[in-house]
Amino acid sequence: MACKLTKSTKPGVDFEGTDGDEVQLGVSSDSGGATIVAAVYDGVPLSAPWQFTLAAGDKFLTILIDNPVPRDWTTIQEVCNGKRNTLKHFPFDPTGPTQTFILGGR
């Protein structure tokens, strides 16, 4: 499936897509050790392969990452049919391992 999320221009919203679209999450890092431990979309915990359906309105997506190499460059991505759409690229902090996004479903 093609990538569904695009960077939002609306203040306070990170990405947007069409409600009803399927989104799958992935993670990678320089060390190769980064992994998604848990993900919660609009209050509902997801399970591997970290897939969810985009809902209408502005909804929160929280991802808990772990990486055994502190400050290792880590990338959270939308996985789409062999392609990868970067949502965030950051050095991993072991004591702040969550990343939250506000996704707008239009």
Add this chain to the structure above:
Amino acid sequence: MTLSRWKKLRPALLVLTSSIFLSSPATAQKYAYPYGVEAKGAPGAVGVDTLASQSPQNRSAEDIKSALSVLDGTNVTKLVFFVSGYKNFIRAIENERNDVQTGSSPGSSGTTSLVSKGVVAEVLSLATERGALSRTDDQTVSTFRGKPTGIARLLKGDEIFPYCAIYDFACESGLARVLGGASFSVSFNTTTNEGTASTSTGTIDNSRVLSATSKQVAGWGVRYDFHVRKKPAEIAKDYGKQFTDTVRQSGAEYATAVQQLLQKFPADQLIAWQAKYVALLQSDATADKGDFTKALSQAVSELADLAQKVDPQFKTRSDLVLTKMSSYFVSRDKLLADYVHKFTFSVSYDNARPASQPSQSSMKFILSARPKGAQITGNATIEWYDHILKSNVSRVRDAQVALELDHTFGQTNAQVNPSLSAGYYFQYMVDNALLTLPSTALAPGTSIPLPGNASELLNTKGPIHLGQVKMTFKIKNSGISFPVALTFSNRTDLIKGNEVRGNFGLTYNLDNLFTK
């Protein structure tokens, strides 16, 4: 110890003490700035530490917005530390740990421990325990255990319990890590001239040795814990596969708590807050590093006020994030301990001073592992007499092996966490036991006078088998535990005959006191 020997040892002790004091600071998760994502030397990253070194005009609005984003995990942690208190986080971490050795060693006259555990308290712990395991002299013993680095941190006023993720090897200095493995213990007899509650069915009347006056210091010991770690690249390989459903569940609860906290922020006010601090951090008022840090303190304080105004439950939600975060960190660290460490073992030297016997030294090897849902601890010990006086008994007194399995029941947020332990202990007495009796004493059970001031207690050579079932009740947020144990043995060290003993204690991990 003679004066000349003390003089020789003094420089070494001074070096050791200075090293402990110098190495005690730990960077850990104590961030350099009160709010904002920190680059901490990650190549190419821009954080508040990078912005602080730039002139205000060169600080881009995008970099500032990114560093201050409340949706970033670092900022969630900093906000929660500000609202709920960093010390509460440390206390929650302490509450989650259950593998701390607080009591005396298994060979003591008063203990509830069949094995010595793999971790000791960070500063000091106190345990009062009643009932010996393999020893005939059954006493009440109070044991202090402590770590020199923890005590040095306490005396210096530094952070005592720097939480470090199990794989964050750069969290503490190399010297702090090396010295952090060292600990000591001192045990005191708190009762003297007590009889025994033994249910012995022994055939030899050796019980009179128990009437001897107990020594005030029941024993002392030093110990070193070794954690041999894998290389980061080795840990990264297959890292994701290590996570169990239990830890993922704990992670999902943590992520849910974070989301519930963030959902309550009013979007428009958050945008206004961000714009205010972008402008402030680009102004000359924050050119100085001190002013820059002050602006970040103000930013986090204002952010917390803003949230508390719109959500009266904000503090409760923040406390929940703290609890869930601690629970996740500890369950992850426990799960990964065996994966991250090639192996973990401890070596300890203990000196026991039992009543009516010469003092005894022992060298113990402790191995600890945590397979699914349980903790396994194994010990192997060799014990020898410090003096054999004028006897002909073997200098090596006994050899011991022990194995214990622990499992904690109940919810992590329960007020009382009970844990069940089951263990087996084997001791082989290499020779007959040696007693120190007055020269006028008679051999036990006979009217034969003993020569000199030492005597061999006949028929005490051979194996001792012990089995133990123990329940430990740990009270949340208090550092207090009540271990209650039932021990079965075929004999004790001085008396042949089956024994059933009750052992109980009260232990207090003083680390908890210092987190209040």
